[in-house]
Amino acid sequence: MAERNELRARVWQAISKLGDTHREILVLRDFxxxxxxxxxxxxxIPLGTVMSRLHAARKKLREILVAGEPxxxxxxxxxxxxxxxxNEP
Amino acid sequence: xxxxxxxxDEALISGYLDGELTQGEAQRVRLHLExxxxxxxxxxxxxxxxxxxxxxxxxxxxxTGWDESPRSGLSRWxxxxxxxxGISWVVGFVAWLLWLVVxxxxxxxxxxxxxxxxxxxxLILLSVLVDRLRSYRTDRYRRVKK
Numbered sequence: 016m017a018e019r020n021e022l023r024a025r026v027w028q029a030i031s032k033l034g035d036t037h038r039e040i041l042v043l044r045d046f047x048x049x050x051x052x053x054x055x056x057x058x059x060i061p062l063g064t065v066m067s068r069l070h071a072a073r074k075k076l077r078e079i080l081v082a083g084e085p086x087x088x089x090x091x092x093x094x095x096x097x098x099x100x101x102n103e104p
Numbered sequence: 105x106x107x108x109x110x111x112x113d114e115a116l117i118s119g120y121l122d123g124e125l126t127q128g129e130a131q132r133v134r135l136h137l138e139x140x141x142x143x144x145x146x147x148x149x150x151x152x153x154x155x156x157x158x159x160x161x162x163x164x165x166x167x168t169g170w171d172e173s174p175r176s177g178l179s180r181w182x183x184x185x186x187x188x189x190g191i192s193w194v195v196g197f198v199a200w201l202l203w204l205v206v207x208x209x210x211x212x213x214x215x216x217x218x219x220x221x222x223x224x225x226x227l228i229l230l231s232v233l234v235d236r237l238r239s240y241r242t243d244r245y246r247r248v249k250k
């Protein structure tokens with residue numbers, strides 16, 4: 016449980032380090048589960064830009080997580096991730 | 105393994121993971137992943153990362169926060185019309201009161217005080233309206249449904 020909480024905190028910490036543009040699109044897609052078309056409407060950007068921006072955001076998130084050793088190995092294991100709240104540490 | 109034809113748009117990998125590609129595009133990605141070590145590794149890593157983020161939960165605003173906004177086009181239209189009529193009524197009523205003060209009162213101090221309070225109230229109201237209008241126009245999420 017302690018490991019799980021630690022992992023949750025690290026994932027959120029990594030997301031908080033993303034720039035506004037990347038964090039915004041990642042939250043809309045992965046947390047609010049919006050389709051690309053809906054994200055395109057909400058942000059008023061072309062569909063292709065949604066895909067490329069989302070991909071860039073995920074790559075950046077991965078870079079941040081990889082840089083934050085020793086979490087690298089565990090963060091790519093989704094089995095340890097619970098359902099964190101934003102305000103949790 | 106080789107790294108073939110790397111004019112490949114790697115953003116397609118995210119579209120592939122999200123199930124947002126056409127059948128043709130998805131097939132193209134699958135074929136590319138069979139041949140390209142780098143993209144295959146990226147696909148695996150992003151897949152795990154995506155699963156990790158999607159199993160987390162983003163805290164949404166309280167319901168009361170959503171309830172403050174009109175939910176349909178009709179209610180939004182009615183609310184806007186209500187605002188226009190209300191503001192017009194206030195402006196007209198205040199103008200009429202000022203007209204009475206100016207034309208009927210003989211006390212210059214009374215006129216000055218009346219103008220002062222109306223001007224102050226008007227400016228404050230105007231500042232609120234300007235802020236409301238600005239936040240409405242720049243709110244990128246106003247069309248997001250609950």
